[in-house]
Amino acid sequence: MTAPPATPTVAVRLVPGPGAERVRVLAERAGLRCGGDEIGPAATVTVIVAADADQALRAQRTRGPLLFVCDTVSPEGRRRALRAGAVVVGAAELTEAGLLEAVLRAAHPHPSIPYPELSGVLSTGTRPGGPPAACTPALTARQTQVLRLMAEGHANADIALLLGCSEHTVKNVIYELMTRLQARNRAHAVAHAVRHGLV
Known part of the structure; x- marks a missing residue:
């Protein structure tokens, strides 16, 4: 079953790299517009596929909504990504519906954090990095x-x-x-x- 089309004001800009093509196929099946720099910056979510959140953060070159699709997601990496304003999802369990939900959450100016994700972030003791x-x-x-x-x-x-x-x-x-x-x-x-x- 195909997910309902996304709102026309939301699109994804995929950063080229390993695994990006799979995410592109899922995005298109979910009804999301995909493209590169030709998509306007407003309401465009930049999607970075990476091994982990730290690698995605290093690859991040643009401002605006971010979605990281990572092979592994550690609590520390998730915390650093959240502090950067990015939504993080695991690549292994990613579906079209899950991708659509994550893109819409990233596109929202003040995204809420789902309880399982928030619980994982709050349950760890150390808080490396962060703003001054x-x-x-x-x-x-x-x-x-x-x-x-x-x-x-x-x-x-x-x-x-x-x-x-x-x-x-x-x-x-x-x-x-x-x-x-x-x-x-x-x-x-x-x-x-x-x-x-x-x-």
Whole structure:
């Protein structure tokens, strides 16, 4: 069964390389326009096929939405790619529907991060790289705790129970951290924090 056509405002620019032809075939089957530099930069997702996220980051030469299709995806590589604003998918399990979903997610100006991907990023202890601290606001220990629990899908009442405080306190902490991160909603706050190494 073929995936429904993508919106006409989204296209993919494939960076030539090993594995790019397979991705091109999947993209065309998914109804995505494919091309090179002749596609305008607006609403065009650059797709880089690479062995891992680090190789894809080294190959990245353009601004705008990025999608990395990688043979292996380590938590550290995924984190670095997310900080660069890229969506990462594994090449082995890639389907036309999965490619279409990833392209549309990359094309969105503030993409949300699916829970399995976010969970894998948050579960590792080290946070190499990332932007300078002066560019991103620091969170308090309580704000970080609440943000991690939000990322795990807990509601305010659950967070209050887990942290041993009132639901009113949790609401205040969420308001403060969303203001500090300039986030529009909970998903945006979590995505922003992950990209900037705050959690």
